Amino acid sequence: MKAEDMALIFSKLILNPIIRSQILDLFKKDENGKLIIENYIDAYIKGEDINSVKYKILKNILEKGLKTFAGDNYESAFKEYLKDSYFKKGLISVVRGLGYFGVRKPFVSGSPFLVVWDVTYRCNLRCKHCYANAGKPLEDELNTEEAKKVVDILGNAGVVALAFSGGEPLMRKDLFELIDRVKDYDMQVSIATNGTLLTKENVRKLKEHNVDFIQISLDGLKETHERFRGIKGIYEKVVEGIRNVVEENICCAIATTATKLNYKDVPKVMDFAEKLGVNYFMLYNYIPVGAGDYDIDLSPEEREELLNMLWEKLNNETGKKCKTAFLSTAPYYSRTALEHNKHYLATHFANVDLDGNEHLKSLANFIGGCGCGRFYLSLRANGDIQPCVFFPLKLGNMREFKDENDFLNFWRENKVLNDLRDRDKIEICGKCQYKYVCGGCRARAYSYYKDYLREDPGCILTKKLSS
Structure with missing residues (x-):
């Protein structure tokens, strides 16, 4: 299966309102004041199984996300990365972003990285x-x-x-x-x-x-x-x-x-x-x-x-x-x-x-x-x-x-x-084939036009796309 097809399946999974609700429940705190998702990630790293719907959803998201965006045979390396506190915090923000915004192009994290x-x-x-x-x-x-x-x-x-x-x-x-x-x-x-x-x-x-x-x-x-x-x-x-x-x-x-x-x-x-x-x-x-x-x-x-x-x-x-x-x-x-x-x-x-x-x-x-x-x-x-x-x-x-x-x-x-967050709203840049990997500089648009959704006047493609 192509990566783009897998990404589409992954997106549909996250679009399910029940799944989104369960994801956001992961950000409740346990009796010790620790986020539930932190406990579940620790269990995932150790290969432990927890009899919980929320844990199974998280594990499914991690496994499907890893397969979609990295391919097979990366799980052990991924678990090693998760032992790094910054990487773990980043993953938690990604999961929160899935709960808040779903799978967006470009992606939006659950809090600023x-x-x-x-x-x-x-x-x-x-x-x-x-x-x-x-x-x-x-x-x-x-x-x-x-x-x-x-x-x-x-x-x-x-x-x-x-x-x-x-x-x-x-x-x-x-x-x-x-x-x-x-x-x-x-x-x-x-x-x-x-x-x-x-x-x-x-x-x-x-x-x-x-x-x-x-x-x-x-x-x-x-x-x-x-x-x-x-x-x-x-x-x-x-x-x-x-x-x-x-x-x-x-x-x-x-x-x-x-x-x-x-x-x-x-x-x-x-x-x-x-x-x-x-x-x-x-x-x-x-x-x-x-x-x-x-x-x-x-x-x-x-x-x-x-x-x-x-x-x-x-x-x-x-x-x-x-x-x-x-x-x-x-x-x-x-x-x-x-x-x-x-x-x-x-x-x-x-x-x-x-x-x-x-x-x-x-x-x-x-x-x-x-x-x-x-x-x-x-x-x-x-x-x-x-x-x-x-x-x-x-x-x-x-x-x-x-x-x-x-x-x-x-x-x-x-x-x-x-x-x-919505590249389709941006004038000119929103029509560009590179809108997701670039999108233009919104600060430059605001500096020149006082309108952050205007085109970026600093890009060489702007004139071509506006003609």
Whole structure:
């Protein structure tokens, strides 16, 4: 049976209202305050049988889902993966998403996999393209107790990963206290920083507090980077900070935001990232928002040139894989990769070699493209909720929520989020053959048109599809 046919059967199974109701019952708590689904997954890993309709439904979902999207002979490896707490949390969110939304293209998780939180807008730099227009803190930024409550709500809601950004997150005095609170919920925690404060002492402290991932901004080599960041003499500090993170063996990424001013230099930064030994190079999709001007945004042709350069670096002529993984937040990168190699899927979080695996190919339409409103949400320093850090549309505020149930209801019912989840609603992009693996950047549409369902003006296919 073809993978697409199996996916259809799997979808019909989940569409059954009785099954959906039983799935949501898995998220009730037992007498010890633990989710029923957690107990059942533990039993599944051990190969135990439980005389329960809900357990049998969960086991059936796991087995059918695994066969649909991975193929046969993967169960033992899958059970090993489930011993990893982050993978387990991710699976729980997927199952909750099936209960809430069914099998959607693209898929919607039961709570955000990732929340990016601008934890303060205090910053020691003056970056020309800063989406947050950071510098001074807001007057109404969340205090320590309010911030801890936010962590509690997100942790109890099943969020898998929390990224502290800003501003400069290391300038928030209670940051390490908040990091510890995040780890209490076994969430993955990361820091997005300008790198100037990554001294040996601070990096060692970040490691002691079990930070999983550190992303450092580097928009070019010395002259370019310092022109972008507004202060001379910082380049050496940033590079030293990167080296300190690599030496402590913390998973590390260099993040470059590409504009007209630096996109030709991106290959040099990629080479430098590999030389420094970082785990990832992340090419950020520049959106003219905050301090960023429209006149430095790439044209569709320039963006296409850049994404092709990224692909060539990833998959060079000799076929050798680079030590550093090269990723991009630009949703069109998924399309670029598939145009070069129909067996290759590039996402925000990983590059997946489909290698002719028909089952994995069927997964592409479910996980590809922009994660905004599906896997991802952003918070401002005052608790305001936005679809994305580059998408300044207030949807609510974390102060409004009493507990995780209020937050989950918001995630499930918010009109804007539900609009973003429906690719057929998007003008022009909704007609594209790549709508599920890409869908365009909703933040760019909002920036240019103040309408998040308009076409993405940054994509080279937009003109072709609108003519």
